[in-house]
Amino acid sequence: MTQPDALSGLAPLLRVRPELQYVCRFGAQWAAPHSAEVESWAPFHIVTDGACVMHLPESGRSIQLRTGDVVLLPRGSAHIMHGLTTSPTASGPFGIASRDNGAILVKSNTDGETNAQLVCGRLRFEHAGQNLVLSALPEAVVVSAAEGDDALLIRRLIAFVKEELDGGRPGAAAIASDLASALLVMVVRAHLETARTSDSLLALLGHPQAGRAVAAMLEAPGKAWTLDELACVAHSSRASLVRVFRKCARIAPLAFLTELRLEIARRKLAGSGRPLADIAAEVGYQSESAFSRAFQLRYGVRPGEARLCSRDH
Structure with a gap:
């Protein structure tokens, strides 16, 4: 096994079970708060088009996300996703409605052009509190498909996930979940290659x-x-x-x-x-x-x- 393969060898220890929850299509003004997850669940967001912001109330940190960015919260931290011009503390109403397209729940507050489109879900890590790999990850892992050795592959995976969920064909949710699982491994690998931390x-x-x-x-x-x-x-x-x-x-x-x-x-x-x-x-x-x-x-x-x-x- 070569050194670059070490992460691939560790990846199965994550024991990931992805759950795609909904597709979001929002206009300019919107905010979506997410409570902290119970142990073993890690929310993630894939920005398939446009831009938005993720705010972490506990640390006060805000991260701007653009098309092709993937964010994973390994510890299940509470967070707020919101529009570029919307305050994270804004309470709306934002007119968000939900519908089922046959493959996934779609949340939207516009019938016209969108400012942000996301695929949202969560990953279940078995034995999260004792997991050798998971414990090494930071509060938020953010990887951009615009840079890094895996950029092209990440963009392709994101495009495939979006295509499956938008199409709503039979089996789309299962296929998209498998793609999301592969995407996670690539996100962790990309994070490893760009990590600046010295004690993990x-x-x-x-x-x-x-x-x-x-x-x-x-x-x-x-x-x-x-x-x-x-x-x-x-x-x-x-x-x-x-x-x-x-x-x-x-x-x-x-x-x-x-x-x-x-x-x-x-x-x-x-x-x-x-x-x-x-x-x-x-x-x-x-x-x-x-x-x-x-x-x-x-x-x-x-x-x-x-x-x-x-x-x-």
Whole structure:
């Protein structure tokens, strides 16, 4: 596995379930407040045409969004979407009406030209409070389709999502949801490539030496890695590798490996009915009992209980 593939290896650990809620078509004056989501749900907005503003009341931050921008709120923060010339505290009335086009609910306050068109929804992250990747993301992830290596692909995905939902054909909602799931992975990847933060998992993946070590762990999570071997793969000394991991992710390399193994195991438990002993061996545990102890210590439940819980959801 190459270093750029490390994020692709981590992406399945997000366990994303997208839910497209509505398409918005608004004129000049509008505001749409969104309450904080319950844990595990992250709202997102895709600007398919025009421009608008997202305001975060808790931090007081306002972010202007334009065609092709995607914003994801990993922690489910309360926010207000509004027009460029509308105050976030404006209460209306804005004359917003809703109709079902056969694929999705459409909200609009104009029969003429629009100033902003959005696809809005939310993503469900399984075990959000303990997720290795999700915990590293900031309050708001904003990616523009106008820049970056993935710009063209993001624009195409957005266009496909819009086309499916506007058409209202049979199966459109399911197809658009799958496209939105792919779009999320690209948004996280694009954020990684442009992130400026120095103390997160994203910074760890973006670091030349640490990124190589993480890629090696993902390629062979069951290998009995030593610090010497990881340092060799990373083209680094042991001390330097430990410093990078602690600075970027506040965790030592081998402790990170344990976290990663257990996250991979949890995904395998949720996605199959395979024997626990097989899954334990695949992530580096010599016995089912050792795996069960480590799993319960980390998540508070035994592996079998975690599997049953995932089926209930």
